[in-house]
Structures are given as C-alpha cells and as structure tokens.
Amino acid sequence: MNGTAHAAIGAAAGYVVANTVNASTSETLLLVGLGVISGLIPDLDIDGKLRDRITLSHEVVRTVSQLIGILMVIYSFCEGSSIEKWMGIAIGIGMISIASRIKQKHMLTLTGIGVLAGGASLQELWMILFGVYMFIASFIAHRSYTHSIIGVIFFGYIAFRFEMSLGIHGVYYTCLAGYIFHLAADLKLLPFNKRGIKLFLPISSKEI
Secondary structure (H helix, E strand, C coil): CCHHHHHHHHHHHHHHHHHHCCCCHHHHHHHHHHHHHHHHHHHHHCCCCCCCCCCCCHHHHHHHHHHHHHHHHHHHHHHCCHHHHHHHHHHHHHHHHHHCCCCHHHHHHHHHHHHHHHHHHHCCHHHHHHHHHHHHHCCCCCCCHHHCHHHHHHHHHHHHHHHHHHCCCCHHHHHHHHHHHHHHHCCCCCCCCCCCCCCCCCCCCCCC
C-alpha cells in the first residue's frame, strides 16, 4: 500500500478517536495530524538501497522528518523553558534544514540523532525514545522490525509517554491505531499486497 493510503487511514483513525473522546476542534486537528504521521512512521525503515523497490519514496521520508522538525519547534516553544526552549527550537529548525539537503540514506540517521538530542535537552523521554527509534530504523531492512510486534510495543510506549507529556486524551490511542492500521494494511493476506510483514521477528522471519 502506498504512502497516501497509509496517511489517509491514519487520519481517519485520528478523527474516530477525536470523536470518541469528545475532543475540541483544535484537539481534533491535532489528533488527525498525529494519525497521519503515525500512519507513515513504520516506513521510516526505508534506506537508500531499498528506495526504488518499496511502497514509499524517499520524498515521503523527507517530508515526515520535516514534519517532525516542525512539531519539535512548536512543542519546544509551547512546553520548553528558558534555554531549553530555544535549544529545542534551534534543533528542530536544524532538522528541517538538514532533511531538505542530505541524501535519503543519511537523512534519517541524522534526524534521529537530532530528535534524541532535542529530547535530552528538553528532558522528554518520549522524544529521546523516538530519536532512538528513528536511528535504529535507518539501519534496518524495510518491513522488518518496525513492522513487527516489537515495533508496535516500542512505538506504543513512545505514544504513551507523549500523551503523558502533552496531557491531551486520545493521543496514545491515535498514534497506536495509526501505527497498527499501517501494519494491517501491509499484510500479505490482502490481495493487493505482493509482500507481507515479518510480524513475529526475531522469533520468526516468515511474512504474513
């Protein structure tokens, strides 16, 4: 399934969650946006060697990285304090700039390092863990660990800590739903997918 479809499914998940928790208009927009991003996150495992043979292009990965940089700037401005705020904003802007210039195979690794550094400066565990997620994803094959139960659990914990930090109900369920629906849409069981996902890595490498 292509990136547009994954993004649309994630947006729908965010909208459903927003209506379920009776979110305000601004919170609904946030949840829909987070659904879009979460619906694309599993495909951050794309590297330069695989970019011509996978469902998402490197332009999508670049866009996701830039969106994360923008969100980091906004979050740092709203939640940071004194020097931590400006450091987080500077790192976010740096991420946006770097993402637009470097090659795809290098971009995700450096973006992950930037997110990790930003999380450390803001003392935000979810951001540190997300930086680790991105860094690891930049070195692994497509549809491997980010498309497994381990990936779901790791990202689910990131989403849980993110909701705790924001204090907005529905963030956790939106992020988790967007991620899980991405994996479901990539299953080999669906007739339009020639490849499946290795859901049970490292126990089994069989595609389903």
